[in-house]
Amino acid sequence: AQKVTQAQTEISVVEKEDVTLDCVYETRDTTYYLFWYKQPPSGELVFLIRRNSFDEQNEISGRYSWNFQKSTSSFNFTITASQVVDSAVYFCALSEAVDTGRRALTFGSGTRLQVQP
Amino acid sequence: KAGVTQTPRYLIKTRGQQVTLSCSPISGHRSVSWYQQTPGQGLQFLFEYFSETQRNKGNFPGRFSGRQFSNSRSEMNVSTLELGDSALYLCASSGGRTAGPYEQYFGPGTRLTVT
Numbered sequence: 001a002q003k004v005t006q007a008q009t010e011i012s013v014v015e016k017e018d019v020t021l022d023c024v025y026e027t028r029d030t031t032y033y034l035f036w037y038k039q040p041p042s043g044e045l046v047f048l049i050r051r052n053s054f055d056e057q058n059e060i061s062g063r064y065s066w067n068f069q070k071s072t073s074s075f076n077f078t079i080t081a082s083q084v085v086d087s088a089v090y091f092c093a094l095s096e097a098v099d100t101g102r103r104a105l106t107f108g109s110g111t112r113l114q115v116q117p
Numbered sequence: 118k119a120g121v122t123q124t125p126r127y128l129i130k131t132r133g134q135q136v137t138l139s140c141s142p143i144s145g146h147r148s149v150s151w152y153q154q155t156p157g158q159g160l161q162f163l164f165e166y167f168s169e170t171q172r173n174k175g176n177f178p179g180r181f182s183g184r185q186f187s188n189s190r191s192e193m194n195v196s197t198l199e200l201g202d203s204a205l206y207l208c209a210s211s212g213g214r215t216a217g218p219y220e221q222y223f224g225p226g227t228r229l230t231v232t
Contacts, residue, residue, distance in 0.1 A: 035220070043205060045223035091160065096173075103150050103211055103221060104173050107160035 002027050004094050006108035013082050014116050021077045021111045023092030029053075033095035034068065034075045035105065040088045051075065082115045089113070119144065121210050121224035129230045135196040138227045142189050142210030148172075149191040150221060151183060154205040163206075166191050195229075203231045 003026040013019045025034065036048040049059065051068050059066045063080045079086055089112045093105040122141045130136050142149050150173075151163040162175040166185035183193040189210075195202055205228050209221035 037223075042225065043228075044225045045207060045209075047220045047222060050220050093160075103148050103165050103209075104162045104175065105150075105152075105160075105221065106162070107152075109159050 002029075002094050002096055002106040004092050004106055004108035006090075006092055006111050008111045009109070010112040010114070012114045012116065015084060016081050017115075018078060018080050019082050019113065019115075021079075021090050021092075021113070023075045023077065023108060025073050025075065025092070025094050027094060029096075035093040035095070036066065036075075036077050037091045037093060037107075038088045039091060039110070045091070048077075079113075082113075084115050084117050087113060087115045121208055121222055123206075123208050123224040123227050125227060126225065127228050127230075129232060130198050131232055132198055132200060134198050135194060136198060136229060137192055137194045138206055138208075138229070140191045140193075140208030140210075140224060142191070142208075143212070143222055146210035146212040146222075147189055148211045149185055149189065150209045150211075151191070151193050152207045152209065153177075154207060154226070155201075155203070160207075163193065198231045200231050202229065204229060 005024045032053045034051045037045045038048055039045050056068050056070055065078045067076045089110045091110045092108040096104040124139045148167045150165040152160050154160045163177055164171055164183050165173040169185045180196045185191045205226045207226045208224045211221045
């Protein structure tokens, strides 16, 4: 069975601090995808990144960066120089049955990030 | 490109009633998935439709059902509502049929309250 664990329930930082959100996953699939989504107070899930299991290269997009380590089954997300607008709930998710093309995602429980001005 | 739209945005129903939620995917997307989000259980996969066929189903009772139309629009129905069905129901669309999940783009959700 697939499982995604986000051990940090809530994180509070002061603006301009760096913050890392942890994600650990479990799967028996050899091919899979990992995702991060942001859910602001409005409720809509906003796609941030997709990473496939064959690509362990770290990725940076502006203030966002992701560290994928297959050896530890982790896919961590770092926000550099956090801003108040980054306040949201962040979800890590894992795909299921990639080879069938099915789209079901298994989500972690989410990490609520509060950035104080 | 217009995003995923869901109607209605808010809904209040009474126990025992049934409800139908609607989702219009991004133009050109053929896959529609539904998720339930509650404070206790988090985000859980309900089902996925592709080309009017249910391709995958989560672990929910038969009271939860769905369908997809030829224009890819999807509806989900919950019969005999229970208090525990109160949740944010999110619809997601993605494109193509090739192996491997593309990014799923989510709508704003329908917040259902059962009293």
